[in-house]
Amino acid sequence: MKKYRCTVCDYIYDPKEGDPDSGIDPGTPFEKLPDDWLCPVCGADKSAFEPVEEG
Secondary structure, three states, X not given: OOOEEEOOOOOXXXXXXXXXXXXXXXXXXXXXXXXXXXXXXXXXXXXXXXXXXXX
């Protein structure tokens, strides 16, 4: 599963970790996050995120 980076604050959403503080279980891919999910650091919406190229 791909990680996604917030282009506003550089927070990395890691699907292996999820976002427990926002009720997002570990193992939840970015594509399955609710449309109203916000970056837990800066509050940006999902449109501010881009896939992280690994390797």
